[in-house]
Amino acid sequence: MKNRRFITRLLVLLSISIALGYTFYTSFANQKDIVAVGDIAPNFVLKDLEGNEIELHDLRGKGVFLNFWATVCPPCVDEMPYMENNFQKYKDQGIEIIAVNFDEQPIRIERFVDRLNLNFSIVLDPGLQVSQVYGVRELPATFLIDENGVVIERRIGALTEQMVEDYVQKILPSQ
Amino acid sequence: MANMAQLSSSLLLIAFFLYLAATIFFAVSVTGKKFKNKAGEEKNKAGSLGYISSIIALLFALGYFVTRWIVAGHAPVSNLFEYTTFLGIMMSLAFVILYPIYKANVLGLFTMPIVMLIIAYASMFPREVSPLIPALQSIWLKIHVITTALGQGILAIGFAGGLIYLLRVIDFKKSDKQVKAIEFVMYSIISIVGYILISSIFSGLNYEAQFTYIDEKGMEAEMVYHLPPVVGPNEAVLLTDERMTPFFNVHPNIKSADLNTVIWSLLTGLVLYYLIRLITRRKIGELLQPLLKGVSPQAADEISYRAIAIGFPIFTLGGLIFAMIWAQIAWTRFWAWDPKEVWALITFLFYAAYLHLRLSRGWHGEKSAWLCVIGFAIIMFNLIFVNLVIAGLHSYA
Amino acid sequence: MEKVKCECGHVNPYGTVICESCGKPFFEEEKGLLNMRYEGVARRSQTYNKTMIDKVWNFFSSVKVGIWIIVITLVASSIGTIFPQEFYIPPTANPTFFYEAEYGALGKIYYLLGFHDLYNSWWYMLLIASLGVSLIICSLDRVVPLHRALKTQKVTRHESFLKRQRVHGVSKVASFNETRNQAKNILKAKKYKLFEEDGNIVAEKGRFSRWGPYVNHIGLIIFLIGCMLRFFPGMYVDENIWVREGETVVIRGTDGEFFLRNDQFIVDFYDDADERFRDALVRAGSPIVKKYQTSATLFKRVDDGVVGRDPELVEVARHDIRVNDPFKFEGYALYQYAFKQNEISQMSFEIEESETGERFGRIDVSTYDPQTVYNLGGGYKVEIIEYFPDFYFDDRRTPASKSRIPNNPAFIFKIITPDNEEGEISFVGIQTNQDINGENTHQMRFVDIDMNHVTNLVVRKDYTLGILMVGGIVFMIGLIQGMYWTHRRVWIQKVNDELWMSAHTNKNWYGLKKDIEAVVSKTELTMPMDNVEEEEKKS
Known part of the structure; x- marks a missing residue:
């Protein structure tokens, strides 16, 4: 009888605390990222300025440096030459850089790319569909995707040239 | 349409005087008890006349409500005048429902003046028919506001019951905390009278004092006072000639004209209060106590508790549940932590605490009566203060 | 932890104040009226206090603690309305400076104490959570023994139980049987349920109102669970989209499944010439909006294509989205929220x-x-x-x-x-x-x-609404059940050569006495005394 009482109380209190604990955890722990480290990077197809389609899935076996940017975001603009330099350095070792533009007018991107003479893939994201799938709300945002299509690093915020290089080295394919 | 609008105002005016008549009848019926020798039936007659007057008054008030509805094309509960008036009407409805159960004339003597006071207070707000902004265009406006007002009206009867109880049992020969507190309640009520009085006098005189001032955004703006400025707005410059200069100016975040009105009301209330005390040489409570000699405190306690037991579910339904349903439709979320909403929650929590204290902790009598008074103060605070001072999503009404 | 055996033979749990069966008070030395709260049952919480679990349990099972939690929540909530909450300050304002700049030193303190986001603070949520815990434990702790006591109550009551009721009277009658039968008929006509035992009667009505508090507490608990579920992933979507006229965009929060085209956006103002509102419009000084409306077409993506590829769309529905008239589809709702003209x-x-x-x-x-x-x-x-x-x-x-x-x-x-x-x-x-x-x-x-x-629409999906609604309905049922009905009992018992009548109700003594008056007026029974009123008259 006494044991039954103890167990009932224990069970009631335990279930209450588990429920509350979980609620508090989800509400105060950092918001769960939509695409988190360890996830398979969601596939997408986007067009570059010439209208060529680029599909992420086709890039399996390569390390993909996926960057979200806009011309109206100064830190994004600063990163672009670093990405270009590293692209030139590592493109033969299986590194692909994709810079997804944050739905700006194509003419702005075109002029920008010409001015900086960028050679890596710059793609348009009309309606921000891909940005949404990746949960990007602040720019710049960078996802490092390894040869198996797994996200191994996610960074929101500006990068230095050294960081870009370190990142690129992280996703160098093994062979 | 203009005729209809005129009719609507007239109906309300007639209702007001009928509430006055009811008050007088109830006063006669209560004071009549002093003459125990006279036939007992006579005083009942005054009581019934009071009740009949209150019913007719209610019908006229409802007539006002219906005609105004027709004029506006929407339920007349969408601005402060309309809502406050409706609250008064609902309080009288609650009385009309509760009176036959207890046949307590003294309840009428206390309720009717409060109803009059609320309606008179309401009429100080702009009275024109206002159009509905999109958020208010919903059937839930009617459902939510009418239910809430009815609930609050019934809770207000609880306040009247509590007040009767306190005035009946408190020993005014002492000068303890309770006496001071009840005198403060009386003073607050008198201040509302003071507000109505002073505003009516100066609006009768067409008093206006215009200022330019610097508002909270640092922009130059204009403001018109309808009472002599005791306090002025930020960096005020008086534009109207021959008006008193404010003693000081206040921070731009404070609505100085409203503060000025509050100061005037409190001062007028103070003058009235001390005038009464000076003339009668009695405390206000002491003046009222003889009226309540024949009242059983037990019965007053029961009435106030009953009113709250009936009003609480209705208030919860209207003020929280219907409110949430509407908020979900109009504001996309059922709860927005808007100050008015929070104060409805506070009202709910307060009465919930009251019920628990009463049912489980045995708080009867004095303690319970004080809680009824405080509860009503919270309702009034939500109606007046939250609307005028803390403006949120509800700032339109 | 011994059980208490009453002289009537019933075995009561430890801590019982009044015998569950015959109503004999166990503490005879206490005089005055019996405290009938919870029928004098043993609240289990107050009886065992050994382990940590028991201590926690007992803390939350106290109504006193519950009331304190209510009062603290009340005060805390009111503090949050002193200055505007963070989500009501202008979106461009930085709260770090806003409060101090607007409200001075007090504003700064308000901000530093975290009151600018009070309702999302850990301690406010903890308060609400403890309110929920208190609700659950208080109810569990009372409803079980109360149910048992009301079930085991016998018709025949102990003398001191009857004597110490608030309403109690003793009558000398000529014919016991006739009086009893008359009383029975009158009470039956008043919808009382009658139980008899050895010529003693108990008439009872509205027992179900005793469960009202527990039903409404269950409603509140369901409601709070609904609020809690909101934090669980997938239960709740809150997004917002801007759509230009003529433009088709993907609806956020729908995983790329739905698209929306803004066919037209309209803002209507009230007409200055409308005589009804002329005064109010003059007072307002600026035009008052009559209607915001987005005429929208909803599309569903039908290809199983990859994100980013031009979608193949099929029209699903059309709706004029207005304030108070959202566009609902497949668990989602689109609300007119803002616009840019x-x-x-x-x-x-x-x-x-x-x-x-x-x-x-x-x-x-x-x-x-x-x-x-x-x-x-x-x-x-x-x-x-x-x-x-x-x-x-x-x-x-x-x-x-x-x-x-x-x-x-x-x-x-x-x-x-x-x-x-x-x-x-x-x-x-x-x-x-x-x-x-x-x-x-x-x-x-x-x-x-x-x-x-450009129209701004809020995208909402909320699976908790149904639960909240159920909670609200259950709560209202419980409240009405407990508040608008009362549990009344009238005992009529032959003690020696007298007929005793006692009565009890959980609220509305006035109504109870009217019932008794009806009995008294047509029988030989005399009107029982209301001991509370007697006390009052004496003082």
Whole structure:
């Protein structure tokens, strides 16, 4: 009888605390990222300025440096030459850089790319569909995707040239 | 349409005087008890006349409500005048429902003046028919506001019951905390009278004092006072000639004209209060106590508790549940932590605490009566203060 | 922890104050009226207090603690209304400075104490949580023994139980049986349920109202569980989208499944000529909005294509979304929330020879997607060298764009004429038209503008609403059940040569006494005394 009482109380209190604990955890722990480290990077197809389609899935076996940017975001603009330099350095070792533009007018991107003479893939994201799938709300945002299509690093915020290089080295394919 | 609008105002005016008549009848019926020798039936007659007057008054008030509805094309509960008036009407409805159960004339003597006071207070707000902004265009406006007002009206009867109880049992020969507190309640009520009085006098005189001032955004703006400025707005410059200069100016975040009105009301209330005390040489409570000699405190306690037991579910339904349903439709979320909403929650929590204290902790009598008074103060605070001072999503009404 | 055996033979749990069966009070030395709260049952909480679990349990099972939690929550909630909460301050304001700038030192303290986001603070949530825990444990702790006591109660009651009821009276009657039968009939007519035992009667009605508090507590618990579920992933979507007129966008939060086209956006104002509202409109000083409406078409993506590829869409439904009239589909709802009027969608220019004023052809430049070159024929050509949708001068005094939204479009044009194939460069924006080199013979003359409305819709999916609704309904049922009905019992018992009548109710003694009056008026029974009123008369 006494044991039954103890167990009932224990069970009631335990279930209450588990429920509350979980609620508090989800509400105060950092918001769960939509695409988190360890996830398979969601596939997408986007067009570059010439209208060529680029599909992420086709890039399996390569390390993909996926960057979200806009011309109206100064830190994004600063990163672009670093990405270009590293692209030139590592493109033969299986590194692909994709810079997804944050739905700006194509003419702005075109002029920008010409001015900086960028050679890596710059793609348009009309309606921000891909940005949404990746949960990007602040720019710049960078996802490092390894040869198996797994996200191994996610960074929101500006990068230095050294960081870009370190990142690129992280996703160098093994062979 | 203009005729209809005129009719609507007239109906309300007639209702007001009928509430006055009811008050007088109830006063006669209560004071009549002093003459125990006279036939007992006579005083009942005054009581019934009071009740009949209150019913007719209610019908006229409802007539006002219906005609105004027709004029506006929407339920007349969408601005402060309309809502406050409706609250008064609902309080009288609650009385009309509760009176036959207890046949307590003294309840009428206390309720009717409060109803009059609320309606008179309401009429100080702009009275024109206002159009509905999109958020208010919903059937839930009617459902939510009418239910809430009815609930609050019934809770207000609880306040009247509590007040009767306190005035009946408190020993005014002492000068303890309770006496001071009840005198403060009386003073607050008198201040509302003071507000109505002073505003009516100066609006009768067409008093206006215009200022330019610097508002909270640092922009130059204009403001018109309808009472002599005791306090002025930020960096005020008086534009109207021959008006008193404010003693000081206040921070731009404070609505100085409203503060000025509050100061005037409190001062007028103070003058009235001390005038009464000076003339009668009695405390206000002491003046009222003889009226309540024949009242059983037990019965007053029961009435106030009953009113709250009936009003609480209705208030919860209207003020929280219907409110949430509407908020979900109009504001996309059922709860927005808007100050008015929070104060409805506070009202709910307060009465919930009251019920628990009463049912489980045995708080009867004095303690319970004080809680009824405080509860009503919270309702009034939500109606007046939250609307005028803390403006949120509800700032339109 | 011994059980208590009553003289009537019933075995009561430890801690019982009044015998569950016959009502004999176990503490005879206490005089005065019996405390009938919870029928004098043993609240288990107050009886065992050994382990940590018991201590926690007992803490939350106390109504006193519960009331304290209510009061603290009440006070805390009111503090949150002193200054506006963080989500009500202007979106551009930084709370770190806003409160101090607006409200001075008090504002700063308010901010530092975290009151600017009080309702989302850990401690406020903890308060609400403890309110929930208190609700659960208090109810569990009382409803079980109360149910048992009401079930085990016998008709025949102990004398001291009857004597110590608030309403109690003793009558001498000529005929016990007749009086009893008369009383029974009257009470039966008043919808009492009658139970008899050895010629003793108990008439009972409205017992179910005793469960009201527990039912409403269950409703509240369901409601709080609903609120809690909101934090679980997938239960709740809260997004918002901006859609230009004519534009089709993916609806956020639907995993790329649904798209929406804004066919038209309208804002209507109240008519100044409307005599009903004239006074109010004059007082308001500015026009009052009558209607916001987005006429929208909903599409569903039918290809199983990859994100980003041009979707294959099928129209699903159309709706005029208005405030108070959301667009509902498949668990989602779209609400009219805000709008932006008059966004520049297209600017038109003509090439003008500065000296003669002669014009050569017109170009219509979309601000959403300007072409690089506009060929006007006859050797006239306009090239857009730079486009700034939201023009401003940056720190280095060079032209730049604040955002991708065409709030303030500006262009650098190159005008190529048959006479000048090199081209002349000019900078054109709203109310500016600059000749960069100072030697231009032609300029771009602004001739026309097109505007577009942009609507802002909130996307909502909320699986908890159903649970909240159930909680609300259960709560109201419980409240009404407990508040609008009362549990009344009248005992009529033969003690020695007298007929005793006692009565109890959980509320509304007035109503109970009316029932008794009806019995008394038609029988030999005398009106019992109300011991509380007697006390009052004495004092």
